[in-house]
Amino acid sequence: xxxxxxxxxxxxxxxxxxxxxxxxxxxxxxxxxxxxxxxxxxxxxxxxxxxxxxxxxxxxxxxxxxxxxxxxxxxxxxxxxxxxxxxxxxxxxxxxxxxxxxxxxxxxxxxxxxxxxxxxxxxxxxxxxxxxxxxxxxxxxxxxxxxxxxxxxxxxxxxxxxxxxxxxxxxxxxxxxxxxxxxxxxxxxxxxxxxxxxxxxxxxxxxxxxxxxxxxxxxxxxxxxxxxxxxxxxxxxxxxxxxxxxxxxxxxxxxxxxxxxxxxxxxxxxxxxxxxxxxxxxxxxxxxxxxxxxxxxxxxxxxxxxxxxxxxxxxxxxxxxxxxxxxxxxxxxxxxxxxxxxxxxxxxxxxxxxxxxxxxxxxxxxxxxxxxxxxxxxxxxxxxxxxxxxxxxxxxxxxxxxxxxxxxxxx
Numbered sequence: 001x002x003x004x005x006x007x008x009x010x011x012x013x014x015x016x017x018x019x020x021x022x023x024x025x026x027x028x029x030x031x032x033x034x035x036x037x038x039x040x041x042x043x044x045x046x047x048x049x050x051x052x053x054x055x056x057x058x059x060x061x062x063x064x065x066x067x068x069x070x071x072x073x074x075x076x077x078x079x080x081x082x083x084x085x086x087x088x089x090x091x092x093x094x095x096x097x098x099x100x101x102x103x104x105x106x107x108x109x110x111x112x113x114x115x116x117x118x119x120x121x122x123x124x125x126x127x128x129x130x131x132x133x134x135x136x137x138x139x140x141x142x143x144x145x146x147x148x149x150x151x152x153x154x155x156x157x158x159x160x161x162x163x164x165x166x167x168x169x170x171x172x173x174x175x176x177x178x179x180x181x182x183x184x185x186x187x188x189x190x191x192x193x194x195x196x197x198x199x200x201x202x203x204x205x206x207x208x209x210x211x212x213x214x215x216x217x218x219x220x221x222x223x224x225x226x227x228x229x230x231x232x233x234x235x236x237x238x239x240x241x242x243x244x245x246x247x248x249x250x251x252x253x254x255x256x257x258x259x260x261x262x263x264x265x266x267x268x269x270x271x272x273x274x275x276x277x278x279x280x281x282x283x284x285x286x287x288x289x290x291x292x293x294x295x296x297x298x299x300x301x302x303x304x305x306x307x308x309x310x311x312x313x314x315x316x317x318x319x320x321x322x323x324x325x326x327x328x329x330x331x332x333x334x335x336x337x338x339x340x341x342x343x344x345x346x347x348x349x350x351x352x353x354x355x356x357x358x359x360x361x362x363x364x365x366x367x368x369x370x371x372x373x374x375x376x377x378x379x380x381x382x383x384x385x386x387x388x389x390x391x392x393x394x395x396x397x398x399x400x401x402x403x404x405x406x407x408x409x410x411x
Contacts, residue, residue: 005187008196009059012203016052019207020045026211034221037214040091043098044210047083050076062184071112074128079105084206085135088157091213092146104131121182122175129172136165149220153212160205167198229303231281232288240302244312244361247300251314254357259316261325261352262368263287263309266376271344283336283346290331295324308372310365316354318385318397325350325383349375350383356390367394 023045027038054076061069082101090096108127111117117124143158174180174191186192227239235243248258265287272280287309291301300312311328313321329348336344351371355364371384374396378384386394 005192012200013052013056015203016048016055020049022207036091036093040087043083043087047080050080075105075108078108078131081132085139088139092142094146125172125175129168133165133168136161151213151216153209153216157209160202164202167195171195232285232303234288235302237304240310243300248361252357256315257354257356259313259321259354260364260368261311262372264349264372265307266347266349268307286335287332290328294328294331318354321352321354322383322385325352347381353386353388355388359388
């Protein structure tokens with residue numbers, strides 16, 4: 001296959017139409033997508049189709065009227081490319097600004113009503129390519145600064161769009177320097193071949209990357225959901241253990257201690273039997289919300305089972321661990337008391353331990369479990385705090401009531 005402009009234009013048109021079909025298929029049949037991803041795929045499909053139609057009309061310059069090969073062709077390219085850019089913004093949860101690209105495309109038609117503009121090939125090139133350059137830079141900015149999920153495919157789309165923008169800049173500079181009077185004379189030029197090769201590469205990557213973004217987001221959210229408790233949104237047992245063990249392995253040689261707090265909600269089953277399962281579930285959600293609101297960002301928390309919650313505190317000490325556990329229980333008690341008008345009594349047994357950094361997580365959790373059992377034997381609603389020594393022995397410190405309110409008023 002000869003690498004000339006007619007061949008490149010044919011490949012470009014085929015690639016754009018193929019991309020439109022691929023996006024449409026994913027929009028119709030990909031089952032794991034959120035509304036933003038679905039809207040994005042629809043906009044990419046339509047945008048690629050319009051741009052393909054515009055490219056086809058440009059390729060037919062000289063054989064069809066200029067009203068189609070110039071005015072209509074660039075209108076479709078501006079609108080189609082704008083839809084692609086808007087589709088990326090929508091995918092990231094941003095405003096698509098489709099209205100802005102519609103104004104730019106309509107502005108092109110309005111300018112073409114003036115003969116000095118329509119007859120100037122350089123002016124037409126500067127308007128169309130300038131709009132494409134600016135919109136491309138917008139995509140690059142979004143890919144690197146608005147990509148909150150840190151999707152690698154989105155960043156790669158930013159690099160690809162930057163290459164596309166470089167192609168637009170290359171073509172525009174050559175037109176302004178060489179002052180080629182018409183597209184038909186620019187068609188066989190070497191710089192046009194380079195421009196079309198760059199554009200073809202970016203279009204092919206553009207076909208792959210939006211689909212990759214949807215798949216990467218789906219897989220990322222699938223992993224997040226698999227690592228979270230569906231009811232509370234907290235990391236499940238495996239996710240907590242992985243995060244805690246990773247942190248300990250990174251800090252094992254460091255001096256100091258870490259704290260483990262284990263919370264057991266004692267009367268959830270009784271509440272569920274008396275008031276219904278939704279009430280018990282609501283209490284679990286309430287405690288999870290208190291944890292998210294009250295714990296420091298450096299802590300690691302999770303839900304070990306239906307009624308057991310765990311927290312790892314970095315650089316802990318007896319006072320900090322005890323105070324943190326007490327605050328969590330107190331806020332849960334007050335929140336539940338207010339929500340039920342004082343009708344419910346729910347106690348939380350707390351086992352906590354301060355452990356040297358060298359202590360394995362399983363040993364610290366085992367000591368916290370013993371603390372929970374001891375708290376229950378002592379009458380529930382208590383914090384039992386242990387100090388673990390480097391040799392593995394534990395020493396109990398004081399364990400006052402977990403609630404600052406009286407037991408009968410706690411919920």
